[in-house]
Amino acid sequence: MTTGVRRRMGVEERRQQLIGVALDLFSRRSPDEVSIDEIASAAGISRPLVYHYFPGKLSLYEAALQRAADDLAGRFAEPAEGPLGARLLRVMGRFFDFVEEHGPGFSALMRGGPAAGSSAANALIDSVRQAAYEQITAQLRVPEPPARLELVVRSWISLAESTALLWLDGRRVERAELEVQLVHDLAALMAVSAAHDEETAAVLRRVLADDPADGPFKTLVTRLIALASDRF
Numbered sequence: 001m002t003t004g005v006r007r008r009m010g011v012e013e014r015r016q017q018l019i020g021v022a023l024d025l026f027s028r029r030s031p032d033e034v035s036i037d038e039i040a041s042a043a044g045i046s047r048p049l050v051y052h053y054f055p056g057k058l059s060l061y062e063a064a065l066q067r068a069a070d071d072l073a074g075r076f077a078e079p080a081e082g083p084l085g086a087r088l089l090r091v092m093g094r095f096f097d098f099v100e101e102h103g104p105g106f107s108a109l110m111r112g113g114p115a116a117g118s119s120a121a122n123a124l125i126d127s128v129r130q131a132a133y134e135q136i137t138a139q140l141r142v143p144e145p146p147a148r149l150e151l152v153v154r155s156w157i158s159l160a161e162s163t164a165l166l167w168l169d170g171r172r173v174e175r176a177e178l179e180v181q182l183v184h185d186l187a188a189l190m191a192v193s194a195a196h197d198e199e200t201a202a203v204l205r206r207v208l209a210d211d212p213a214d215g216p217f218k219t220l221v222t223r224l225i226a227l228a229s230d231r232f
Contacts, residue, residue, distance in 0.1 A: 015053050015063075018043055023064040026105040031061055062120045065109065069124040072098050073131035080139055084207050085183055085216035087139055092160075092179040099164045100175075107168050110161060132157050136186075140203055148197040152189045159185055184220045 009017065021043045025034045036057055040047045054060040075094035078087045099106055109121070136153050137145050145153065160182055167178055187207075194201035211217040 011053070014045075018050060018053055018060065019063045019067055022060050023067055023102075023105075026061065026064055026108075027102040028104060030104045030108045031057075032108065036060075062124075065121060065124050068102060068105070069128050073128045076132045076135035078135070078139060080141060083211050083215050084139055085187075085211050085218075088136075088183045088186065089179060089216060091135075091139075092182050095160065096164065096167075096175050096179060099168065103168050107165060110165055129154075129157055140207070142203055145203075146197065146199040148193045149190070149200045149203060152186075152193050152200065156182075156186045156189055180216055183216045187217050187220050 018039065022034070022039050025038060025042060034057075036050055037047055039057075039060065040050045043050070050060070054063065072095075075098055076091055078091050080087070109125070133150075133153055136157070137143060137150075140149075140153075142149060163178060163182060167173065167175065187204075190200060190204045190207075194204045208217055208221065
């Protein structure tokens with residue numbers, strides 16, 4: 001008869017295990033509802049051993065948040081090939097995948113859960129927003145956008161965050177519809193800015209020219225023209 005022997009983890013391996021366990025628990029419930037005892041139990045170790053690797057729940061939460069932030073930032077990455085609308089739809093699909101996977105934790109963080117007001121947490125949130133901004137401007141093929149276009153992209157990122165939070169509250173709108181709507185929202189924000197800024201207008205013209213007839217940007221234009229025709 002063979003007796004199984006539990007392998008002892010190294011320090012970094014154990015830390016990474018605890019971060020993964022904590023992130024899983026924080027993703028299913030608001031972090032302020034998760035105790036160190038629960039984390040220890042889920043990891044199969046004692047409470048004092050958790051404190052051996054992390055000074056307290058705040059430090060473990062921030063470590064879990066760092067992993068989640070890296071994950072979320074990576075979901076905005078997309079090869080700059082093909083029509084912009086299709087690329088952004090894929091990005092929004094991965095963004096909402098993350099929101100679904102980490103719903104309570106995402107909501108607690110954005111609305112002010114534990115550590116949400118700490119300098120470390122704020123820095124991580126800002127780093128994700130900056131990574132998203134850089135990825136979207138890369139998708140637009142404008143590495144150094146003019147001031148109005150920068151405002152558009154940063155406003156759109158904030159809109160995506162608030163839309164995800166509202167969706168989590170009741171999911172009253174189909175997720176796929178919201179993904180398309182957010183792509184349309186970016187086009188609409190760009191159109192408003194383009195009415196006042198020729199540099200943004202030039203970017204929007206290029207985007208529309210590259211979009212196929214059934215792409216999200218051309219579809220939005222068609223719907224708006226039909227709406228205007230009905231009213232005027």
